Amino acid sequence: xxxxxxxxxPCVVGVCRYPLGxxxxxxxxEDISASSQWSESTAARYGRLDFEEGDGAWCPERxxxxxxxxxxxxxxxxxxxFITLVGTQGRHAGGIGNEFAQMYKIKYSRDGSRWISxxxxxxxxxxxxxxxxxDIMLKDLEPPIIARFVRFxxxxxxxxxxxxxxxxxxxxxxxxxxxxxxxAGEQMSLEGxxxxxxxxxxxxxxxxxxxxxGLGQLTDGMCGLDDFTxxxxxxxxxxxxxxxxxxxxxxNGYVEIMFEFDRTRxxxxxxxxxxxxxxxxxxxxxxxxxxxxxxxxxxxxPLSFSPVVDxxxxxxxxxxxxLANHMASAMKCxxxxxxxxxxxxxxxxxxxxSSNRMVSSPIPSPGDxxxxxxxxxxxxxxxxxxxxxxxxxxxxxxxILWRQVWQKMLEKASRRMLDDELTASLSLQSExxxxxxxxxxSSSAPSEQESSSTYERxxxxxxxxxxxxxxxxxxxxxxxxxxxxVTASKAPTATFAQDGVPHYAExxxxxxxxxxxxxxYAVPALTMDLLSGKDVAVEEFPRKLLxxxxxxxxGQFGEVHLCEAEGMQEFMDEDFSFDISDNxxxxxxxxxxxxxxxxxxxxDFLKEIKIMSRLKDPNIIRLLAVCICxxxxxxxxxxxxxxxxxQFLSRHEPEGQLALISNAxxxxxxxxxxxxxxxxxxxxxxxSLNFVHRDLxxxxxxxxxxxTIKIADFxxxxxxxxxxxxxxxxxxxxxxxxxxxxxxxxxxxxxASDVWAFGVTLWExxxxxNEQPYSQLTDEQVIENTGExxxxxxxxxxxxxxxxxxxSVYKIMLNCWRRNTKERPSFQExxxxxxxxxx
Ligand SMILES: *[C@@H]1O[C@H](CO)[C@@H](O)[C@H](O)[C@H]1NC(C)=O
Ligand SMILES: *[C@@H]1O[C@H](CO)[C@@H](O)[C@H](O)[C@H]1NC(C)=O
Ligand SMILES: *[C@@H]1O[C@H](CO)[C@@H](O)[C@H](O)[C@H]1NC(C)=O
Numbered sequence: 134x135x136x137x138x139x140x141x142x143p144c145v146v147g148v149c150r151y152p153l154g155x156x157x158x159x160x161x162x163e164d165i166s167a168s169s170q171w172s173e174s175t176a177a178r179y180g181r182l183d184f185e186e187g188d189g190a191w192c193p194e195r196x197x198x199x200x201x202x203x204x205x206x207x208x209x210x211x212x213x214x215f216i217t218l219v220g221t222q223g224r225h226a227g228g229i230g231n232e233f234a235q236m237y238k239i240k241y242s243r244d245g246s247r248w249i250s251x252x253x254x255x256x257x258x259x260x261x262x263x264x265x266x267x268d269i270m271l272k273d274l275e276p277p278i279i280a281r282f283v284r285f286x287x288x289x290x291x292x293x294x295x296x297x298x299x300x301x302x303x304x305x306x307x308x309x310x311x312x313x314x315x316x317a318g319e320q321m322s323l324e325g326x327x328x329x330x331x332x333x334x335x336x337x338x339x340x341x342x343x344x345x346x347g348l349g350q351l352t353d354g355m356c357g358l359d360d361f362t363x364x365x366x367x368x369x370x371x372x373x374x375x376x377x378x379x380x381x382x383x384x385n386g387y388v389e390i391m392f393e394f395d396r397t398r399x400x401x402x403x404x405x406x407x408x409x410x411x412x413x414x415x416x417x418x419x420x421x422x423x424x425x426x427x428x429x430x431x432x433x434x435p436l437s438f439s440p441v442v443d444x445x446x447x448x449x450x451x452x453x454x455x456l457a458n459h460m461a462s463a464m465k466c467x468x469x470x471x472x473x474x475x476x477x478x479x480x481x482x483x484x485x486x487s488s489n490r491m492v493s494s495p496i497p498s499p500g501d502x503x504x505x506x507x508x509x510x511x512x513x514x515x516x517x518x519x520x521x522x523x524x525x526x527x528x529x530x531x532x533i534l535w536r537q538v539w540q541k542m543l544e545k546a547s548r549r550m551l552d553d554e555l556t557a558s559l560s561l562q563s564e565x566x567x568x569x570x571x572x573x574x575s576s577s578a579p580s581e582q583e584s585s586s587t588y589e590r591x592x593x594x595x596x597x598x599x600x601x602x603x604x605x606x607x608x609x610x611x612x613x614x615x616x617x618x619v620t621a622s623k624a625p626t627a628t629f630a631q632d633g634v635p636h637y638a639e640x641x642x643x644x645x646x647x648x649x650x651x652x653x654y655a656v657p658a659l660t661m662d663l664l665s666g667k668d669v670a671v672e673e674f675p676r677k678l679l680x681x682x683x684x685x686x687x688g689q690f691g692e693v694h695l696c697e698a699e700g701m702q703e704f705m706d707e708d709f710s711f712d713i714s715d716n717x718x719x720x721x722x723x724x725x726x727x728x729x730x731x732x733x734x735x736x737d738f739l740k741e742i743k744i745m746s747r748l749k750d751p752n753i754i755r756l757l758a759v760c761i762c763x764x765x766x767x768x769x770x771x772x773x774x775x776x777x778x779x780q781f782l783s784r785h786e787p788e789g790q791l792a793l794i795s796n797a798x799x800x801x802x803x804x805x806x807x808x809x810x811x812x813x814x815x816x817x818x819x820x821s822l823n824f825v826h827r828d829l830x831x832x833x834x835x836x837x838x839x840x841t842i843k844i845a846d847f848x849x850x851x852x853x854x855x856x857x858x859x860x861x862x863x864x865x866x867x868x869x870x871x872x873x874x875x876x877x878x879x880x881x882x883x884x885a886s887d888v889w890a891f892g893v894t895l896w897e898x899x900x901x902x903n904e905q906p907y908s909q910l911t912d913e914q915v916i917e918n919t920g921e922x923x924x925x926x927x928x929x930x931x932x933x934x935x936x937x938x939x940x941s942v943y944k945i946m947l948n949c950w951r952r953n954t955k956e957r958p959s960f961q962e963x964x965x966x967x968x969x970x971x972x
Contacts, residue, residue: 149304169194182300189226190296216303223266224296228737232296233263234287241280314345318376330377357478377476387467399485400456406479419471425461674758752815754845775836811842817960829890874922885954892949899935
């Protein structure tokens with residue numbers, strides 16, 4: 134009975150695909166960690182597949198850069214596992230999130246110290262990830278991983294925000310085998326063609342003619358075929374599945390393979406999958422002799438086993454070797470040649486699992502049998518810990534010394550280095566922007582000389598000094614026109630530009646796209662949960678009572694129409710400050726989802742309705758009714774007779790001589806202030822709910838009777854304002870002139886960035902929207918200026934004080950544009966300050 138039956142085949146790949154507990158919760162929060170987190174609500178523990186808690190996923194603190202692999206999500210499985218499949222998902226957060234990893238790499242470790250980059254059978258590391266924020270992408274790991282720790286590392290070919298939810302699938306690796314060391318597989322010449330029997334997926338060291346401290350083909354769960362020149366695996370060389378040796382290289386007549394296990398185990402059998410194509414001089418082994426090591430020493434008496442040499446049946450087979458309940462933590466076996474060649478594709482071990490098999494960390498729990506052995510290993514662990522502590526202390530001392538030395542070096546030499554670094558990166562930048570500078574080289578280089586002290590202040594320690602210049606380097610990447618940028622972002626451009634549709638929906642720098650083109654307010658998941666407790670308090674409106682007037686905008690999934698609605702009065706409740714005489718049709722904005730929109734867009738649309746229906750403030754546009762009983766889905770919001778504030782102000786002029794002559798309608802300064810105060814009030818309401826608007830601007834404020842203002846959200850969908858949005862090479866379309874530096878550079882949108890946008894909106898209001906913010910700067914220069922805001926070396930350009938604007942109000946604007954988000958005023962404070970400025 135040397136040949137095991139089919140049912141015992143330990144070729145596990147097909148069956149070992151159980152979720153390991155990210156989505157099921159068996160993996161504890163404390164076993165999920167990450168390189169960094171964007172916020173508490175996007176911590177590592179939210180990186181569970183199919184979970185919607187927190188803000189919906191794990192998100193690293195920084196955007197993922199093309200050539201850095203700094204960010205990772207790490208899972209500790211507490212014991213070795215055989216992992217055959219991984220699943221990834223982005224951050225959907227009920228339609229608010231849209232970040233995902235388009236690609237990722239995996240690193241794994243069996244001991245927590247040696248990390249190995251996973252490669253597929255073709256040697257590629259990068260795994261294709263998600264294409265949207267909601268679908269789960271499952272990827273078979275070929276070869277599978279045997280590890281305790283797994284890291285997911287998002288990868289990108291351009292700067293982007295990434296969030297991930299993940300799951301691992303597989304089963305526990307009960308072998309306990311952590312490595313095998315063997316002579317490297319050899320090469321056979323078959324009909325003049327070389328056949329390689331090397332261990333192609335070995336993850337340890339491959340030293341000349343020897344492989345060690347790793348696992349590979351012998352444990353990848355894939356058994357070779359009867360004919361070794363063929364393989365299950367597509368597109369690999371002949372002999373791929375086997376590791377093979379010829380007796381010519383082994384004068385002793387055997388191949389020694391050493392196996393090391395995580396701890397002392399009680400072994401019953403070893404199964405070796407061998408090729409037996411005797412017609413090609415390949416046979417299973419003639420004899421195997423195994424030596425065991427349980428403590429420090431090798432046992433004197435080996436175990437020997439001789440299978441029946443089979444030269445009848447050429448099929449590959451498992452040979453089962455009884456190990457007779459030997460206790461061992463390591464084993465070396467001599468496999469004797471039965472013919473010129475010996476080829477193995479898989480070796481597995483069967484063992485008796487002790488009662489404490491679930492205790493996988495090296496420290497036994499108190500409930501364990503206090504046998505001598507465990508005591509012994511406790512002492513060893515104690516010694517190990519002490520050694521580790523000593524190491525850590527030494528490391529700390531070294532680091533302290535190193536820092537001191539480094540700081541001294543910084544004082545003396547780094548100024549020089551920083552300058553070089555900066556000049557280098559800036560010269561790159563000035564080339565990029567050369568067309569827009571009159572004299573870039575002479576203007577930027579000398580001023581850098583004085584600025585290094587600022588760097589030392591912001592980034593006082595050595596390794597960090599690269600940080601700002603890295604960001605500066607990032608800048609040209611944003612630009613349309615630079616050569617570098619075009620090549621850097623070629624891949625995404627090519628794929629995104631194909632269909633010509635404006636894609637905001639890629640999880641790039643930021644995502645502003647709502648369902649119909651307008652961006653929905655960004656709501657933290659927490660608020661969403663609070664809101665969803667109640668039912669949606671809007672009613673269905675009879676579609677036939679809507680009369681189309683004008684298209685206000687268009688987005689990927691829908692359109693916004695200006696309509697007249699009859700009988701809308703019945704849909705407005707008493708707290709509604711909308712004075713309309715009976716039976717008069719009212720102007721409404723109708724956001725409409727295209728009938729062919731996919732299910733997720735529909736869900737997002739319904740979510741948006743839910744959110745909108747909760748917003749009740751005199752300065753926020755109200756959701757009046759919906760048409761959700763039939764397609765297309767519609768959302769009917771108020772519209773104000775005077776249109777948006779941008780158009781309104783453009784039609785008006787300040788009071789004064791000029792207006793008298795031109796006979797144009799005027800708006801007094803106090804009414805401008807009144808309108809600005811209302812915007813601040815509406816924003817105060819939004820911020821009190823932790824809503825982030827993301828696109829506050831005069832074009833998104835509507836004007837009613839008597840200068841009443843309501844904040845709306847039509848966003849970039851209107852062609853009229855396409856010039857206000859900057860398209861980053863096939864990526865997001867962004868209102869960069871209204872965006873804070875951290876929104877542009879880091880993709881961070883918060884109430885503080887809304888405050889920044891408010892400052893710009895206030896500026897627009899007081900200039901009667903007669904020009905775009907920074908109209909003298911090109912988009913590229915605006916982004917360059919953003920870099921200056923980040924660097925804060927007093928070279929950033931602020932919007933100038935409008936003629937009408939008193940110092941006290943300009944001070945409010947400047948405070949909104951503070952570099953430090955914490956120093957910016959709250960909307961509450963802005964509101965109060967604006968009220969005060971009017972008295
Ligand atoms: C194994 O041999 C193949 C074919 O020559 C080669 O492409 C591959 O890199 C080798 N792999 C290792 C790990 O040596
Ligand atoms: C190994 O397991 C077998 C079967 O449970 C048991 O009889 C034997 O005593 C064990 N060996 C040792 C050394 O514990
Ligand atoms: C290798 O094995 C073949 C077949 O058993 C035998 O004829 C040959 O002498 C062996 N070579 C060496 C070097 O042992």
